[in-house]
Amino acid sequence: MDFITVLIPIFGIFAIGYIGRKLWKIEIKPISTMAIYLMSPFLAFRTFYQNDLNMDFLYLGLFLLLLCLTLIMAGVLIGYVAKWDVRNTCGFILASTFMNNGNYGVPLVLLVFGEEGLHYAVILMIIQQLIMCTIGIYIAAKGGKGSVSPLKEVVKVPIIYGALLGIVFQFLHVNIGNQVMTAVDMVASATIPTIMIVLGMQLATISLKKLEPVKLSLALILKLVIAPVIAYCFTLFLPVNELIKDILILMVAMPTAANTTMYALQFHTKPDFVSSSTLTSTLLSLISLPVILLIVL
DSSP, rough: OOOHHHHHHHHHHHHHHHHHHHHHEEEEESHHHIIIIIHHHHHHHHHHHHHHOOOHHHHHHHHHHHHHHHHHHHHEEEEHHTTTTTHHHHHHHHHHHHHHIIIIIIIHEEEEEHHHHHHHHHHHHHHHHHHHIIHHHHHHTTTSSSOOOOHHHHHTHHHHHHHHHHHHHTTTTOOHHHHHHHHHHHHHHHHHHHHHHHHHHHTTTOOGOOOOHHHHHHHHIIIIIIIIHHHHHHHOOOSSOHHHHHHHHHHHHHHOOHHHHHHHHHHHHHHHHHHHHHHHHHHHHHHHHHHHHHHHH
């Protein structure tokens, strides 16, 4: 029952976006653009400004980066065998590589492992945010319509600068004051719900006729089954304790991150497919995550 209570607010926020799109035909792109360019930098800044950086970040960062690159290579290989174009391959990578460690993974780790596990879950969330706002945006821009330069798009998006500013301010012990921090908190706290509302709005535009069942099935298998197995193999060589290893496997088993839908929308990288993967993987996690918990606990 506690597991279900973690999911209720997630699907509730999805429903808000879905209803807003269905009833009032609210435009998705302006909200998506606002979330990426105006709100996400504040979330990135707060995340890196408030959380102490230590050696845990090095080990967990190497783990997540290696996992991300492995899943990307798997996506490229699948796309090559299936003879997909760049746009389809990049959409597939967005749907199968990046996990929902924030509004889903962190509460679940707290529920299962308590306060001790929460510390590592937050670190993983921070690193995952940095990976998504660099590698994730690069993949989305590479698969987008038009002749955009992926590297230029990464440089143009201010999320990375928010993260870097947070790191610099933390190392230099810069105190930005309570009033400024209150404003940062207000915008940062609204970012994830806004992204989730955008996903709900995008889901309202999907037609069953547009679903790609074969590709979707491959993405779900890679995300929910193969990725945790790869994570387990990596943890065998990681110099951390068993608790951290269990948390790593559980976090990797999370469904597709909602941020990927926002990136796919922004760059027109198969947004219908990416959003359908996010929703379907979240629904299927009701089955897959209890299995993972039985294995790791």
